[in-house]
Amino acid sequence: MGKKKILGILISIGLIGSFTWTYINRVNEKNTREVETNRETAVLVQKIGQSSYGDKIKYSGKLSYGEEQKVMSILDSKVVYVGVKEGDYVKKGDIILKFDSSDIDKNLEKVKSNYSEALNKGKESLKKLDGLKDNLKTNEDELKKLKESKEKLESEIKELENSLNNLEEKKDEISIEEYEKLKEEKNKENIKKKSELLKVSAEIKTKEVEILALKKSVEGIDKIDLGALEGNGNNKVYEQMEKLKESYTIKAGIDGKITNLNAFLNEKIENKMLPAVTISNENVLEMKFGVDEEYLSNFKVGDKIEVQIEGDKGKYKDIGIVKKIDKKSDLRTGQYNVYLEIKNNGNYKINDYVSFFLQNNSNVSNDMISKNCIIREGDKTFVYVVKDNIVNKKEVKTGEEGTHKIRIKEGLSTDDLVIEKGKEYVKEGQKVNIVEGEK
Incomplete structure (x- = not known):
């Protein structure tokens, strides 16, 4: 057998062995995971319910x-003076900003001109009014004298009539000639007095009409022309506009630090919702x-x-x-x-x-759980709830916090089982064994 064939067989055997070993390891890992998954974590749970915070509430x-002063911008006015920058410290009364008040200056001149004109007319009316009042007083004095004369005449006429009555009663005691003479004299005197009374009464009526007319003239000037003396309200408008102009100069209302400045020289403040300056x-x-x-x-x-x-x-x-x-x-x-x-x-x-912790005067609430149940993640608060032995993560809103307990305002019901101990060993969706703790 050649060397190349032997080498090929050895390589094949090595590869088969390697694949076999890898497969066995993967099977073992899978079995291990299944065992670990089937091993259920034991957790201590509790229900939300009535309890105390502890001795104190946190x-x-x-x-x-x-203490802050926030000054809003003047509508559609440019900033013509900036006397501070952010971080500066100011004293109460210091000038911080000035806004363009040229438009209000023009209006002030116009109002001032109208006021001067109305004031001159008012002064003329005042002179006229003074004359009318003097005339009115003279007529009222004359009326008073006429009424006194009338009262005197009425008294004298009454005395004459009484005298005539007495004369009638005593006519038998005197001669006819004397009786007729006295009667004629008294009748003449009575007629004269009555004539004078009619004249005085007529003068009184005339004087009363004159006085009424004078009073109406005075009242008319009081209502109309004296309004001109007061500038027909222009002086009040002027004062109001002067105060408005003062508001274009921004002064510090408190001692403090410039913590926010949205004003820039020769620019308008576009965002009217933002304060032009904040002093803190x-x-x-x-x-x-x-x-x-x-x-x-x-x-x-x-x-x-x-x-x-x-x-x-x-x-x-x-x-x-x-x-x-x-x-x-x-x-x-x-x-x-x-x-x-x-x-x-x-x-x-x-x-x-x-x-701070404060002694609680009403120490019991119906929606409390242990502080150990709480999970903080940033600005959110969660708890683990177990249902049918499966872990679920719920977001909650909390209230007062005591030394041991915390109030749950939203997110839990009275039937929820909340994990108190063991929560660090579980995750959402995991199956667990339940051990009930305190309520």
Whole structure:
């Protein structure tokens, strides 16, 4: 047999052996996987239910500015002055921006001209009014005297009539000649007085008509011409426009840092939804956190709460003061926002993490599970739920957090079996053995 044939046979035997060994290994691996798959992981589960948080409830949030001034842009006006840049510190009253007010300046001149013209007319009307008022006073004084004369005449006529009546009663005591003489004298006097009374009464009527006419003239000038004296409202318009012009100059309303600036010289601010400038007070920071209505009684304005703040500079303990509690719940979360004010000692910055535990006055809830059940992935929260011994992964929304328990607001039902222990050894779709734990 030739050498080439022998070599070929040896190579063939080697290849067959290699393929056979590979096949055996693959079969063994498959069998191993089947054994491992059939070996079910034991997990401890619990149901959502009534339980306590523990001694305290945990609240957390991030720091934000507690005092800010946001100035919106003036519509369709160019920026003609920028006195700051982002990062600058300003004092209350410092001029930050100025917007173009040339259009309002033109309108101010027009209003000022109208005001001056109306004011001159008003002054003329005022002189006329003064004359009318003097005339009115003179006539009112004369009317008063006429009424006094009328009263006097009426009194004298009454006395004469009484005297005539007395004369009639005593006519038998005097002679006929004397009686006739006295009667004639008194009748003449009575007629004279009555004539004077008629004249005075007529003068009173005339005077009253004159006074009424004068009063109407005065009232007319008060309503119309004195309106001109006040510029027919132009002076008020002028004052309002002056105030509007002042608003084109933006001043700092608080001490703080320029944290946002959307204004550029000789350009209009196109996005009217963005503030032209934002000033933030770094010395006063704020933590906002949500509280369910049933636990809102744990907080009141003015409460001092010890908090822990975690940031780039480390962990610190500090005191926060409850400054505000919203009267209405947040439409997005359904919770009531509580605002905690924290003075910045120089160690804190925006978005530092703040947390605290607070003694719970109402310590029981109906939708609690162990914190060991929770799986955090980024900003989402999940749990593993077992149904028919198969693992399913569910996203949930959580609420208040205690020392041992956490509230599940959405995502679970009371029948769900949630994995508490063993969750690190399972994955979705895996078959497991269930060991029930506490509720």
